[in-house]
Amino acid sequence: MYEVFLNAFHEKVPLTDAERAFVQSFLMPKKLRRKQYLLQEGDVCKAIAFVEKGALRSYCVDDNSTEHIVQFALEGRTISDLYSFLTGETATYHIEALEDSELVLITKQAHEELLGKMPKYETFIRLQITGAYIALQKRLTAAISISNDERYKAFAAAYPEILQRVPQHMIASYMGITPETLSRVRRKIVRGK
Amino acid sequence: MYEVFLNAFHEKVPLTDAERAFVQSFLMPKKLRRKQYLLQEGDVCKAIAFVEKGALRSYCVDDNSTEHIVQFALEGRTISDLYSFLTGETATYHIEALEDSELVLITKQAHEELLGKMPKYETFIRLQITGAYIALQKRLTAAISISNDERYKAFAAAYPEILQRVPQHMIASYMGITPETLSRVRRKIVRGK
DNA sequence: CGGGCCTTTGACTGGTTTCAACTTCTGTGG
DNA sequence: CCACAGAAGTTGAAACCAGTCAAAGGCCCG
Numbered sequence: 334m335y336e337v338f339l340n341a342f343h344e345k346v347p348l349t350d351a352e353r354a355f356v357q358s359f360l361m362p363k364k365l366r367r368k369q370y371l372l373q374e375g376d377v378c379k380a381i382a383f384v385e386k387g388a389l390r391s392y393c394v395d396d397n398s399t400e401h402i403v404q405f406a407l408e409g410r411t412i413s414d415l416y417s418f419l420t421g422e423t424a425t426y427h428i429e430a431l432e433d434s435e436l437v438l439i440t441k442q443a444h445e446e447l448l449g450k451m452p453k454y455e456t457f458i459r460l461q462i463t464g465a466y467i468a469l470q471k472r473l474t475a476a477i478s479i480s481n482d483e484r485y486k487a488f489a490a491a492y493p494e495i496l497q498r499v500p501q502h503m504i505a506s507y508m509g510i511t512p513e514t515l516s517r518v519r520r521k522i523v524r525g526k
Numbered sequence: 527m528y529e530v531f532l533n534a535f536h537e538k539v540p541l542t543d544a545e546r547a548f549v550q551s552f553l554m555p556k557k558l559r560r561k562q563y564l565l566q567e568g569d570v571c572k573a574i575a576f577v578e579k580g581a582l583r584s585y586c587v588d589d590n591s592t593e594h595i596v597q598f599a600l601e602g603r604t605i606s607d608l609y610s611f612l613t614g615e616t617a618t619y620h621i622e623a624l625e626d627s628e629l630v631l632i633t634k635q636a637h638e639e640l641l642g643k644m645p646k647y648e649t650f651i652r653l654q655i656t657g658a659y660i661a662l663q664k665r666l667t668a669a670i671s672i673s674n675d676e677r678y679k680a681f682a683a684a685y686p687e688i689l690q691r692v693p694q695h696m697i698a699s700y701m702g703i704t705p706e707t708l709s710r711v712r713r714k715i716v717r718g719k
Numbered sequence: 720c721g722g723g724c725c726t727t728t729g730a731c732t733g734g735t736t737t738c739a740a741c742t743t744c745t746g747t748g749g
Numbered sequence: 750c751c752a753c754a755g756a757a758g759t760t761g762a763a764a765c766c767a768g769t770c771a772a773a774g775g776c777c778c779g
Contacts, residue, residue: 416664419656425667456648459655470609473596476669502724513767514767695756725776725777726776727773729770730771731768734767737762739760739762741759742758744758747753747754749753
């Protein structure tokens with residue numbers, strides 16, 4: 334329990350055993366069954382979730398009630414509606430488990446206390462967000478500059494695990510295209526090879 | 527000089543006069559004329575740039591040698607190729623001045639020293655990146671879920687200054703559509719009103 | 720074994736790109 | 750100060766690509 338999280342932390346910012354225990358005292362475990370929700374649009378996001386095991390997705394819903402997947406989070410990744418978490422506004426995203434999952438929650442209270450009491454935690458958070466920012470920028474760059482075919486190939490190369498564990502229509506949603514189009518893209522790639 | 531930057535810093539994380547002076551000793555001013563480059567693809571990004579005055583853009587170039595604008599930075603905003611800055615890899619973005627501009631540079635060396643010596647700097651950086659991350663996430667969500675018309679309206683409402691200071695074809699590039707399409711979108715909006 | 724969801728495939732439609740021409744605006748040099 | 754070249758923006762027509770709607774086949778789960 335907490336192993337994956339604490340190791341990820343330790344890897345970025347080395348921890349003594351005492352610090353490890355200290356951090357741990359702020360954490361909360363949570364299990365989610367497939368299709369259960371961690372967060373619904375309209376709620377306030379009260380915690381950052383780190384995935385120890387399983388897979389989640391966050392998504393928003395537009396005016397036509399079409400879902401658009403914002404992020405997938407497999408083991409070792411963090412997921413939340415950061416805006417809602419930080420401001421206390423109601424969330425614009427839903428977060429749902431795609432598989433039975435085990436999470437580590439850092440509540441807002443714990444987060445703020447850790448920030449105040451433990452510089453290493455702030456460093457860890459800074460590094461996490463920086464990494465997330467860079468990844469997001471890459472994704473955006475790809476979204477506006479590469480064709481669907483190439484985008485899919487790049488995605489498949491970068492995240493083979495997601496491809497295997499997530500249904501196709503969700504990949505399509507993540508890419509911002511329809512399931513039908515993704516199906517045709519895949520056919521074209523297979524034949525073209 | 528440095529006023530805008532130091533005030534932005536102070537606003538997020540209050541500083542004493544001594545701290546203000548301390549931070550300042552790590553900064554470097556830089557002026558750029560319109561159309562001059564801060565960074566070219568292939569260089570390594572050696573500094574984060576904070577815009578005191580003026581306007582810059584960052585963009586990447588795809589296989590068809592089409593430009594795609596990643597970011598605009600007006601006064602008070604930060605711009606860089608963060609990935610290149612942090613890893614030392616060659617940059618994938620170009621950064622160009624759209625107007626005569628005055629920048630504050632934080633070199634990699636200064637950045638690391640400040641991170642080590644001044645917890646408030648780390649906090650400031652964390653807050654900056656968090657804000658940038660949330661903004662980027664909003665943009666991505668908009669890009670995959672909203673029609674061009676609505677996107678343009680939202681952009682115009684959110685960033686009226688950019689609209690007035692940046693040529694239309696760059697807005698189009700930022701939105702990921704052709705200048706012709708943007709022109710038609712605008713016409714439709716004006717008539718439709 | 721049956722039902723429902725997912726994926727694939729086809730035909731049609733609509734919006735975007737592309738290419739080209741024309742106008743407007745701007746900055747520069749004569 | 751005017752003339753002109755180049756860039757920026759607008760408009761039109763044709764081609765193309767993705768979306769939509771509909772239907773059929775496959776697969777998993779109950």
